[in-house]
Amino acid sequence: MTEAITERPVMRYREGVEELVDSLVVEEPLEIRLDGTSLAVVMRSPGNDTDLALGFALTEGIIDRPGDVSAVTELGEGRV
Numbered sequence: 172m173t174e175a176i177t178e179r180p181v182m183r184y185r186e187g188v189e190e191l192v193d194s195l196v197v198e199e200p201l202e203i204r205l206d207g208t209s210l211a212v213v214m215r216s217p218g219n220d221t222d223l224a225l226g227f228a229l230t231e232g233i234i235d236r237p238g239d240v241s242a243v244t245e246l247g248e249g250r251v
Contacts, residue, residue, distance in 0.1 A: 175216040202250045203227055224251040 176194050179240055183189045191228055203210045203224045210233070221243045228234045245251050 175218055200249050204246075204250060205233070220245055220251050 175197055177197050178192050179195050181193045182193060183191060186189045196216055197216050200209075200212050201215050201220055201223065202212045207226070209214060210231075211227065213227065224243060225240060228240070229237065237244070243251060
């Protein structure tokens with residue numbers, strides 16, 4: 172799994188230029204699939220992909236409760 176935070180060199184402009192390393196949030200796409208059919212691609216910070224997919228299905232009215240889902244498979248490469 173990719174870390175949700177990465178450190179990168181940046182240039183800060185305040186009364187001159189300062190080069191430093193800063194912590195940045197990582198965002199990656201996640202494809203949510205149902206029975207092999209793509210439902211959506213969402214941007215998210217990596218981690219908790221199963222919970223995100225269940226929450227997406229719940230808020231979109233695809234399921235009534237998380238218990239309606241018998242299994243969630245993390246397919247890797249940003250797909251569940």
